[in-house]
Amino acid sequence: MIDKDSKTLLEIRDLHATVNNIEVLKGINLTIKSGEIHAIMGVNGSGKSTLTKVLAGHSAYIVTAGSVMFEGKDLFELEPEERARAGIFLAFQYPIEIPGVANNQFLRLAYNTVQAQRGKEELDPLEFDDFVRDKMKLLEMNPEFLDRSVNEGFSGGEKKRNEILQMALLEPRISILDETDSGLDIDALRIVANGVNQIANKENAIILVTHYQRLLDYIVPDYVHVMESGRIIKTGGKELALALETRGYEWVSAENRTAEGVVS
Amino acid sequence: MNEAVCNDDYLANMLKTWSEPSTSTLPWLDQLRSEAVDCVNALKMPTTRDEEWRFTDISPLIKLPFQVAKEPSQLKIKDIDHFFLGEAKIRMVFVDGQYSPQLSCITHDNDIIVGNLSALISCHSSEIATHLGQYTDFKNNVFAALNTSYLHDGALILVPHNKSVTAPIHLLFISTQKEVTSYSRCLIIAESSSNVTVIEDYVALQEVTYVTNSVTEISIADNAQVNHIRIQRESDQAFHIADCTASLAQGSQYKSTSVALGARISRYDLNVKLADEGAECSINGLALIKGQQLADTHTFIDHIKPNGCSQQLHKCIVDDTAHAVFNGKIMVRPKAQCTNSTQSSRNLLLSGKAQVDTKPQLEIFADDVKCAHGATVGQLDNEEIFYLRSRGLSEITARNLLTYAFGAEILERIPVISLRHQLEQTVLKQTQRN
Known part of the structure; x- marks a missing residue:
């Protein structure tokens, strides 16, 4: 929800980044305040996923210019794990499978690491089991997923639910959901969206990266941004997503070219 | 005839203490041992010039012509009970190759026949004769031949038709003395529709140099299931040379999980013959080695008849200057149509000087098969x-x-x-x- 009195969580200024020496982000500007839900849309290759990886601190993505302030601190001073502990969460488009590590062991390790960092109480295995089972209900997840290896043999939908479960456990300030809707059938989409909506509150913020309007029927964004060639070329309300759904991206692109033409 | 000059000093030395058995109550057994001695005399110690030993130089072994232990160590339960497994109702303990009834625990609440081979061999002579020495290829394997020459104590497990043994059986082979060779032997016979879990466990009480030469034979009859767990945690200075052959009849299943942790040089040959239709095996291995250890695993999965299924995952974690070798051969013979086989070799190097040689080997002579294999070597x-x-x-x-x-x-x-x-x-x- 938009509230002009809420505080700024993330401030991205003229962000440029390269991967494999190719510039993928070419000047992103975006301000995110607590309580807000932002959708980032755009065609493949527009730089959406790169933006999420840069924010989470993946070492293959090199920031070449610009700044990102997270709650007033320079985000790029922080290692990926420090960002996670400070409250940045990335739900992966392709969650990693880790055979040999039980999901409950992994979830507890992540939870306790973050709790310890925030000066909060860590949970022993039994306490954690109760706690995590409760959170799993939010996502209608079968508790048997606790005993299996992390994401191993999970279906696409189960992996995405496991991502949102981690989000529920780690209680981030900013959650970045990278195509969380991809590979989900309509029931799973509804369940995952419902989980996200229950986690969203006025203290945190969510960035949804998606191709489709479909997800935004369930998680209603306050802002919709369209990315093209490493820049945000249009920002609007939730109605922009509907317009994209019916008209495609080309008109936004054309509008942008005209606008740039006028400028130059 | 066994006086023939052995063409190899080491082997000659190893046979020095061999003598023709005095009793002839079991002529078939005497004959088996004599045949094995002939094989030792005919064979040579392998070198790195042999394809099967290309990456594993066992020449250090030649300097260690250790004989079998003369005196068994006097161990008490409390010396070794940390190795015991709560789940196992039956435990057979061998100390430096010799069976120890005092340390073993054999319950008789089952119809299964379990105990020391040398003690049971007379009363179960015909069953044992059908299987003992019939699977391991000692004619072409000098270590299996040596083991068979010295055949005496060993673990015998015979699970009768339809019998399911729920608790695992623990075979504990303990090395206590330096500079001895222990010949360990296991014979597992699973009759039709039976089910058993066996743990073959090699441990040491001292970090000293000794040699373990082990041979295991497993016969799995129609629709029977054998779950075989093998843990090699010998002294880091020991040599461990082992050969296991499993023969699978129609619709039977063999699951093998082997873990190699110890020994200066270890070599494990696992041969699985899917000898009849619809047999299935699942072969999993882990070698976790460091320092100057060398762990070599050679597996051979032989699909002989149709509708067989094999799945294999072998992993090595190698640190320091250690060296892991994996050679995984899968044969699909002409009659083995509709075989489904997967093999994966995954290797993790923890140091810049660690080494892995992996060689998946697929030989397919049938045309309607599904086979997949892959190997990776690298860091995280x-x-x-x-x-x-x-x-x-x-x-x-x-x-x-x-x-x-x-x-x-x-x-x-x-x-x-x-x-x-x-x-x-x-x-x-x-x-x-x-």
Whole structure:
């Protein structure tokens, strides 16, 4: 929800980044305040996923210019794990499978690491089991997923639910959901969206990266941004997503070219 | 005839203490031993010029012509009870190759025949004669031939038709003395529709040099199931040379999980013959080695008849200047149509000087088969590390967890919880950095 009195969580200024020496982000500007839900849309290759990886601190993505302030601190001073502990969460488009590590062991390790960092109480295995089972209900997840290896043999939908479960456990300030809707059938989409909506509150913020309007029927964004060639070329309300759904991206692109033409 | 001059000094030495058995109550057994001696005399010690030994130089063994232990060590239960497994109702203990009834625990509440081979061989002569020495290819394997020459004590497990043994059977081979050779022997006979879990466990009480030469034969009749867990945790200075052959009849299943942790040089040959239709095997292996250790695993999965299924995952975690070898041969013979076979060799190098030689080998002579194999050698995956760091774990914690998990994936397949926990601790200890 938009509230002009809420505080700024993330401030991205003229962000440029390269991967494999190719510039993928070419000047992103975006301000995110607590309580807000932002959708980032755009065609493949527009730089959406790169933006999420840069924010989470993946070492293959090199920031070449610009700044990102997270709650007033320079985000790029922080290692990926420090960002996670400070409250940045990335739900992966392709969650990693880790055979040999039980999901409950992994979830507890992540939870306790973050709790310890925030000066909060860590949970022993039994306490954690109760706690995590409760959170799993939010996502209608079968508790048997606790005993299996992390994401191993999970279906696409189960992996995405496991991502949102981690989000529920780690209680981030900013959650970045990278195509969380991809590979989900309509029931799973509804369940995952419902989980996200229950986690969203006025203290945190969510960035949804998606191709489709479909997800935004369930998680209603306050802002919709369209990315093209490493820049945000249009920002609007939730109605922009509907317009994209019916008209495609080309008109936004054309509008942008005209606008740039006028400028130059 | 056994006086023939052996063409190899080491082998000649090894046969020095061999003598023709005095009793002739079991002529077939005397004949088996004599045949084996002939084989030792005819064979040579392998060198790195032999294809099957290309990466494993066992020449250091030649300097160690250790004889069998003269005096068995006097051990008490309390000296070894930390090796015991709570789940196992039956435990056979061998000390330096000799069976120890005092340390063993054999319950007779089952119809199964279990006990020391040399004690049971007279009253079960015909059953044993059908199987003993019939699977291992000692004519072409000098170590199996040596073992068979010295055949005496050993573990015999015979599970009758339709019998399911729920508790695992623990075969504990303990080395206590330096400079001896122990000949360990196991014979597992699973009659039709029976089911048994056997743990073959090699341990040491001292970090000294000795040699273990082990031969295991497993016969699995129609629709029977054998779950075979093999743990090699010898002294880091020991030599461990082992050969296991499993023969699978129609619709039978063999599951093998082998873990190699110890020994200066170890070599494990596992031969699985899917001798009849619809047999299935699942072969999992882990070698976790460091220092100057060398661990060599050679497996041969032989699909002989149609509708067989084999699945194999072999993993090595190699640190320091250690060297792991994996040679996984899968044969699909012309009659073995509709075979389904997968093989995967995954190797993790923890230091710049660690070495792995992996050689998946697929030979297919049938046209309607599904076979997949792959091998990887390398360091930890950066995407996996990033995933864990993005959840708040430090880089070192992420690396430690992934290294542990790499090994734990194999340990997970061990159905005996107390053993699995012991091994998890070992893997944890050996994979964690500060």
